[in-house]
Amino acid sequence: MALPKFSNQKNKMPRRPTTTNTSSTAMDVTPPAPPPPQIDVFWDEGMLAHDPGQGVFDTGHDPGFLEVLERHPENPDRVKNMFMPDIVCIPIFSEYIEELVKADATGGKPLCSGTFLNPGSWAAALLAAGTTLSAMKHILNTKGKLAYALVRPPGHHAQPTQADGYCFLNNAGLAVQLGLNSGCAKIAVIDIDVHYGNGTAEGFYKSDDVLTISLHMNHGSWGPSHPQSGSIDELGEGRGFGFNLNVPLPNGTGDLGYEYAMTELVVPAVRKFKPELLVFVIGQDSSAFDPNGRQCLTMAGYREIGRLIRKLADDHAEGRLLIVQEGGYHITYSAYCLHATLEGVLSLPNPLLEDPIAYYPEDEAFSFKVVDSIKQYWQETVPFLKE
Ligand SMILES: [Zn+2]
Numbered sequence: 487m488a489l490p491k492f493s494n495q496k497n498k499m500p501r502r503p504t505t506t507n508t509s510s511t512a513m514d515v516t517p518p519a520p521p522p523p524q525i526d527v528f529w530d531e532g533m534l535a536h537d538p539g540q541g542v543f544d545t546g547h548d549p550g551f552l553e554v555l556e557r558h559p560e561n562p563d564r565v566k567n568m569f570m571p572d573i574v575c576i577p578i579f580s581e582y583i584e585e586l587v588k589a590d591a592t593g594g595k596p597l598c599s600g601t602f603l604n605p606g607s608w609a610a611a612l613l614a615a616g617t618t619l620s621a622m623k624h625i626l627n628t629k630g631k632l633a634y635a636l637v638r639p640p641g642h643h644a645q646p647t648q649a650d651g652y653c654f655l656n657n658a659g660l661a662v663q664l665g666l667n668s669g670c671a672k673i674a675v676i677d678i679d680v681h682y683g684n685g686t687a688e689g690f691y692k693s694d695d696v697l698t699i700s701l702h703m704n705h706g707s708w709g710p711s712h713p714q715s716g717s718i719d720e721l722g723e724g725r726g727f728g729f730n731l732n733v734p735l736p737n738g739t740g741d742l743g744y745e746y747a748m749t750e751l752v753v754p755a756v757r758k759f760k761p762e763l764l765v766f767v768i769g770q771d772s773s774a775f776d777p778n779g780r781q782c783l784t785m786a787g788y789r790e791i792g793r794l795i796r797k798l799a800d801d802h803a804e805g806r807l808l809i810v811q812e813g814g815y816h817i818t819y820s821a822y823c824l825h826a827t828l829e830g831v832l833s834l835p836n837p838l839l840e841d842p843i844a845y846y847p848e849d850e851a852f853s854f855k856v857v858d859s860i861k862q863y864w865q866e867t868v869p870f871l872k873e
Contacts, residue, residue, distance in 0.1 A: 536610035544600035559815035567821035598711035622661035674761035679769025680779035682716030704734035741787030743853030770814025784844035785826035792830020
């Protein structure tokens with residue numbers, strides 16, 4: 487596969503031009519400029535090897551009359567566009583990944599609706615999980631506080647014993663478990679992919695060490711691989727009751743609705759939970775142009791969410807923030823929305839990229855009303871939020 491854009495990046499550490507200006511002499515009186523804000527990105531091009539197939543959108547089905555079959559939406563072009571060559575790349579702990587690859591299992595069959603394990607997929611899935619673990623380890627080992635795992639295949643629908651929704655291994659969930667195993671007492675996961683992070687919820691459903699919050703389109707269950715509905719009453723079980731918080735937003739919710747949900751629901755819940763580390767699960771399929779979503783976030787909305795998450799991490803988790811890539815299927819706009827999200831996370835004073843296509847006259851009244859009703863429900867039902 488010819489990938490000149492990527493081929494020089496793996497295990498190398500290219501620098502932004504602004505970071506290379508380190509020369510100084512004894513005559514200099516100007517103090518050195520502070521280093522530019524930075525996110526450490528974890529990536530391995532082996533993840534491009536997962537071919538999810540083609541057909542009618544994500545079905546893998548060839549109806550016989552179409553001249554051109556469509557590529558599956560979770561195809562490698564998505565993350566090729568998300569990779570930014572001026573970002574500092576961190577070499578992956580290859581021994582860790584090799585250890586995972588040794589546990590290889592072969593496949594070559596549909597696992598559930600829309601989810602196809604083809605030759606190369608399993609190794610890519612192991613790399614995605616290992617890459618996310620490496621990013622978490624980077625934070626746990628205090629090598630950096632802000633890490634982004636640019637991974638595919640995605641993970642947040644993968645449940646402990648069930649592939650689902652293009653996902654094989656729950657990358658973020660495994661990283662959370664690593665954090666707990668490494669002595670983190672409490673971790674909060676905030677998932678803004680347009681779909682319910684049901685796999686992550688399932689993995690920690692009986693735990694009060696992990697607060698999982700998912701903001702998603704009100705899409706409900708989609709079949710046997712996805713029995714969870716994402717409704718507000720899926721709150722966790724036993725010790726974990728109240729520590730899975732679902733925010734099903736009405737279809738069409740845009741920037742103002744998401745910002746309201748963040749400030750009224752997510753920020754207060756995380757404040758009360760007091761995590762030691764934050765995991766921000768991002769999907770650009772909540773954007774106004776995604777083929778797999780019906781929400782209407784634009785770059786401005788993603789930027790604001792990124793800013794709020796960073797502030798939460800700074801205020802409550804000593805700035806420790808792991809960002810994990812999930813969905814996002816519009817090949818171009820997903821990359822722009824990722825960029826905007828990271829601008830927000832880096833607290834940049836001004837956007838570096840203009841939004842090339844956003845136009846959405848949002849009517850936020852209904853989403854505000856839904857958020858208000860969820861807030862009231864939480865205050866009446868969730869023990870740690872009652873006050
Ligand atoms: Zn999604």
